[in-house]
Amino acid sequence: AQSVTQPDIHITVSEGASLELRCNYSYGATPYLFWYVQSPGQGLQLLLKYFSGDTLVQGIKGFEAEFKRSQSSFNLRKPSVHWSDAAEYFCAVGSFGNEKLTFGTGTRLTIIP
Amino acid sequence: EAGVAQSPRYKIIEKRQSVAFWCNPISGHATLYWYQQILGQGPKLLIQFQNNGVVDDSQLPKDRFSAERLKGVDSTLKIQPAKLEDSAVYLCASSLGDRGTEAFFGQGTRLTVV
Numbered sequence: 001a002q003s004v005t006q007p008d009i010h011i012t013v014s015e016g017a018s019l020e021l022r023c024n025y026s027y028g029a030t031p032y033l034f035w036y037v038q039s040p041g042q043g044l045q046l047l048l049k050y051f052s053g054d055t056l057v058q059g060i061k062g063f064e065a066e067f068k069r070s071q072s073s074f075n076l077r078k079p080s081v082h083w084s085d086a087a088e089y090f091c092a093v094g095s096f097g098n099e100k101l102t103f104g105t106g107t108r109l110t111i112i113p
Numbered sequence: 114e115a116g117v118a119q120s121p122r123y124k125i126i127e128k129r130q131s132v133a134f135w136c137n138p139i140s141g142h143a144t145l146y147w148y149q150q151i152l153g154q155g156p157k158l159l160i161q162f163q164n165n166g167v168v169d170d171s172q173l174p175k176d177r178f179s180a181e182r183l184k185g186v187d188s189t190l191k192i193q194p195a196k197l198e199d200s201a202v203y204l205c206a207s208s209l210g211d212r213g214t215e216a217f218f219g220q221g222t223r224l225t226v227v
Contacts, residue, residue, distance in 0.1 A: 006155075042220055043204060043220045045218070046216075049215055090156070100169055101206075103155035105153075105155045106154070
């Protein structure tokens, strides 16, 4: 069965600082991997996805993520965060064939001035 | 392009009552998902449709939850009777259904059972 672990429940960073959110997955084959962001009261918006090819993926809003098969990880990074990045971030893994998406428990990001 | 539409946005009901949620996916999207998101948790898949057929409903509490997707387009999710632990945001999402395509989410329906 596929699963996702986001070990950090809550992260606080200063505006302008760099950010890394961790994601580890469990899946028997090559997975699809996604990062979604959720602002309060809103649905989920896709930041980026990994399907195949280049393991460093660029997304919207200046985010990037790196797929590391040996570590079963897909960490999200941003070199300099903005106050508007404060939100909940979810990592998800998808499976071939039935396109089922399994989400992690999320990481809440707080930005301090 | 219009996004995934859900209604209502908010619903408050008493336990043992019934409730229904409606979802209109993005036009042309073959796959439709219903997720339950309890406060502080990630979305949990309740049911997944491919056109009007069910792909996965393994986590749907079938004694009280039901869902249908008429003509492979709109979908309704019903809870009858509701329990306190059903308080959550119910998210509908849709995708083209091809390999690796992203799911687009609606804003969700926040259900409070009192």
